[in-house]
Amino acid sequence: MNPTAIAEGLAWSIDGCTIGRAMEVLGEKWTVVVLREIFNGLRRFDDMRVRTGIPRQVLANRLAMLVDQGILRRVPYREPGARERHEYRLTPKGLDFYPVLITLLEWGNRYLSDPEGPPLRFVHRECGADVHAEVHCADGHLVENRRDIVPRPGPGARRR
Amino acid sequence: MNPTAIAEGLAWSIDGCTIGRAMEVLGEKWTVVVLREIFNGLRRFDDMRVRTGIPRQVLANRLAMLVDQGILRRVPYREPGARERHEYRLTPKGLDFYPVLITLLEWGNRYLSDPEGPPLRFVHRECGADVHAEVHCADGHLVENRRDIVPRPGPGARRR
DNA sequence: CAGTATCCCAAGCGATACTG
DNA sequence: CAGTATCGCTTGGGATACTG
Numbered sequence: 001m002n003p004t005a006i007a008e009g010l011a012w013s014i015d016g017c018t019i020g021r022a023m024e025v026l027g028e029k030w031t032v033v034v035l036r037e038i039f040n041g042l043r044r045f046d047d048m049r050v051r052t053g054i055p056r057q058v059l060a061n062r063l064a065m066l067v068d069q070g071i072l073r074r075v076p077y078r079e080p081g082a083r084e085r086h087e088y089r090l091t092p093k094g095l096d097f098y099p100v101l102i103t104l105l106e107w108g109n110r111y112l113s114d115p116e117g118p119p120l121r122f123v124h125r126e127c128g129a130d131v132h133a134e135v136h137c138a139d140g141h142l143v144e145n146r147r148d149i150v151p152r153p154g155p156g157a158r159r160r
Numbered sequence: 161m162n163p164t165a166i167a168e169g170l171a172w173s174i175d176g177c178t179i180g181r182a183m184e185v186l187g188e189k190w191t192v193v194v195l196r197e198i199f200n201g202l203r204r205f206d207d208m209r210v211r212t213g214i215p216r217q218v219l220a221n222r223l224a225m226l227v228d229q230g231i232l233r234r235v236p237y238r239e240p241g242a243r244e245r246h247e248y249r250l251t252p253k254g255l256d257f258y259p260v261l262i263t264l265l266e267w268g269n270r271y272l273s274d275p276e277g278p279p280l281r282f283v284h285r286e287c288g289a290d291v292h293a294e295v296h297c298a299d300g301h302l303v304e305n306r307r308d309i310v311p312r313p314g315p316g317a318r319r320r
Numbered sequence: 321c322a323g324t325a326t327c328c329c330a331a332g333c334g335a336t337a338c339t340g
Numbered sequence: 341c342a343g344t345a346t347c348g349c350t351t352g353g354g355a356t357a358c359t360g
Contacts, residue, residue, distance in 0.1 A: 018268025098306045103259040108178025117315030124297035125308045133293040137284035146258045155277030
């Protein structure tokens with residue numbers, strides 16, 4: 001299949017492809033770093049700020065945006081003697097985002113690490129082994145070669 | 161485990177966490193859309209431009225950056241009668257990025273689709289079934305609950 | 321067709337100061 | 341501690357014109 005044939009084979013529209021939409025949420029430099037911290041267990045503004053070095057204003061913006069998108073929710077709490085505050089927790093939509101973080105970390109650790117190795121890993125709680133993502137098809141086959149994956153128009157696709 | 165304990169448990173540095181580095185590559189709005197097109201089989205400047213609607217200059221910048229990062233490579237070709245041109249193809253580093261695209265699309269299709277459904281799917285070439293990413297640990301267990309995944313310092317981590 | 325060269329504008333970043 | 345308010349700066353986005 002030559003390139004032009006490929007291009008013609010793709011004559012259905014990908015307007016509104018959800019990868020593009022996802023990147024509008026994630027596309028800002030710090031967003032995924034904030035999510036990483038929350039997956040790591042942090043919930044409070046200053047913990048995140050100190051650990052990541054994000055400027056206050058940027059952190060506040062990102063958290064507000066993530067709440068807005070339904071990825072985080074603010075949960076009020078009160079420590080003895082202090083006024084009410086909020087912490088940030090993942091919603092189901094946010095929790096379902098973790099495979100993206102896993103694949104990102106896996107790729108980054110492989111190709112972008114310093115010589116000493118990566119500073120962060122994700123491991124399985126029970127056995128302590130590193131986790132990684134495998135691509136399967138709905139019939140259960142493991143997809144080893146990325147050439148076995150082909151794009152297809154979904155129900156929301158439009159002909160051009 | 162209360163939030164403060166969590167925060168203390170994470171007192172190792174994540175400076176240079178590769179998720180952050182990966183986002184410096186991907187963090188610009190159009191980068192992942194360009195990669196999606198290339199995974200879809202497009203290789204040529206104008207095909208990508210027409211299909212995605214990216215401004216010329218932005219597309220040129222993104223392609224140059226991706227070549228710079230070793231994710232794409234420029235391959236010269238010559239059509240009969242025309243002068244030499246280049247097409248853009250994935251390097252191994254770029255090919256290994258596809259699990260990230262799969263998980264992004266999966267998440268986006270689930271949470272960001274229009275009511276009609278998603279415009280793009282990825283399917284297994286042989287059986288036509290949708291592909292999706294599964295998280296496994298190195299011992300082979302399927303990790304179903306994201307609470308079974310815990311962060312750990314890697315060899316490149318530094319105590320604060 | 322496959323890009324460069326320019327230009328303008330908006331948005332994001334980062335620092336600092338302030339508030340309850 | 342958990343943010344808001346402000347501000348200057350830089351970067352990226354988008355449009356238009358030009359080139360081999």
